[in-house]
Amino acid sequence: MKKIIINTLIVLLIFLFGSFFMILSFAAIMGAFADNLGIEKGTGFILSFLVAFGLNWLALVAFEKRIGFSGVMATLGVVILALMILNGYNTTIKYSIKILPFYINWLLGLLAGYYYYSGKWRRKYLLIGLALFPVIMAAGVNDLWHHKIEYGNWTGNVEAVAIAPFEFLDKNESVVSNNSLKGKVVLLDFWFVRCPPCWVKFPELQRIYENYRDHDSFALYAVNRNDDPGELFSKIEDKGYTFPVLRGNQDLMDALGIYKYPSVMILDEEGKMIFLGNLDDAEKKLEYLLNADP
Numbered sequence: 001m002k003k004i005i006i007n008t009l010i011v012l013l014i015f016l017f018g019s020f021f022m023i024l025s026f027a028a029i030m031g032a033f034a035d036n037l038g039i040e041k042g043t044g045f046i047l048s049f050l051v052a053f054g055l056n057w058l059a060l061v062a063f064e065k066r067i068g069f070s071g072v073m074a075t076l077g078v079v080i081l082a083l084m085i086l087n088g089y090n091t092t093i094k095y096s097i098k099i100l101p102f103y104i105n106w107l108l109g110l111l112a113g114y115y116y117y118s119g120k121w122r123r124k125y126l127l128i129g130l131a132l133f134p135v136i137m138a139a140g141v142n143d144l145w146h147h148k149i150e151y152g153n154w155t156g157n158v159e160a161v162a163i164a165p166f167e168f169l170d171k172n173e174s175v176v177s178n179n180s181l182k183g184k185v186v187l188l189d190f191w192f193v194r195c196p197p198c199w200v201k202f203p204e205l206q207r208i209y210e211n212y213r214d215h216d217s218f219a220l221y222a223v224n225r226n227d228d229p230g231e232l233f234s235k236i237e238d239k240g241y242t243f244p245v246l247r248g249n250q251d252l253m254d255a256l257g258i259y260k261y262p263s264v265m266i267l268d269e270e271g272k273m274i275f276l277g278n279l280d281d282a283e284k285k286l287e288y289l290l291n292a293d294p
Contacts, residue, residue, distance in 0.1 A: 043138050045101075045138045046138050048105050048109065050109065052109025053112045056076065056117070060117040061117060098150070101142060104133065109134075112130040115127065147278070152276070153276065156285065162272055163271075163272070164252075168221070168247060178271045182270065184218060184219045185267070187220045188221055188223050189205055189262055190225065190261060191261055192261060193224070198261055205220070205241075205243055208279075218286075219244075221243070222245045223246045223247075224245065224247050225248060226250050257276075262278075262279065264276070
């Protein structure tokens with residue numbers, strides 16, 4: 001009994017150690033700290049699959065005869081459940097759906113490890129089939145999935161849609177509204193002060209603003225969600241950004257359907273929304289709309 005407990009604890013430690021790499025791959029998949037980790041966004045799927053495969057295979061090779069197949073699987077189940085609880089704690093259903101491919105990928109990696117260990121017939125073909133999922137997701141399908149969940153569309157482009165009337169305020173308390181912007185192509189970048197991804201994108205926003213600010217039929221604004229006016233304007237100025245900033249509120253964000261930050265919306269000359277997505281894709285849309293050189 002003592003040996004079984006010790007071996008079970010060893011298996012648990014192996015899986016917990018592997019979970020560290022799972023968390024890194026999860027961070028890469030979600031795009032969090034990807035630059036610091038040196039992992040391209042999306043390739044975390046491949047890393048996650050390989051780690052799950054290796055852990056399951058290694059644990060079965062080393063401990064299946066000591067604590068049994070069910071013992072290894074039960075220990076693994078405890079670790080999976082714990083990670084799912086940590087990832088899903090205090091999150092929304094929308095977020096849970098967003099990270100669903102990560103769990104599917106992990107389970108496929110575990111299944112691949114089992115098939116490799118058990119020596120099932122045609123295991124090579126099975127492994128290749130199971131490995132297709134992380135490769136396909138890393139190739140860009142995961143980005144499309146995230147975009148659909150976050151913005152409600154696959155690529156950012158939407159058919160011209162009428163949006164709720166809005167009135168935002170600039171630093172001088174002047175009103176910028178639907179009516180005042182008609183006749184122009186308008187890019188609205190929605191953000192809030194304590195949004196790290198928003199600040200990461202601001203250099204790109206500044207570059208776009210400088211490229212197109214002399215275009216008579218174009219306007220660009222960074223629209224703040226609901227931060228303190230003194231803080232939001234000073235933060236932008238302290239960083240040396242010169243693009244126009246507007247102040248909104250949560251009711252307006254809800255009315256416009258903005259739930260993810262940063263989010264970029266493009267309005268056509270009639271004030272209808274024709275794009276909702278990220279800044280990179282928005283710039284491509286602008287190049288087309290304004291007949292600018294790429």
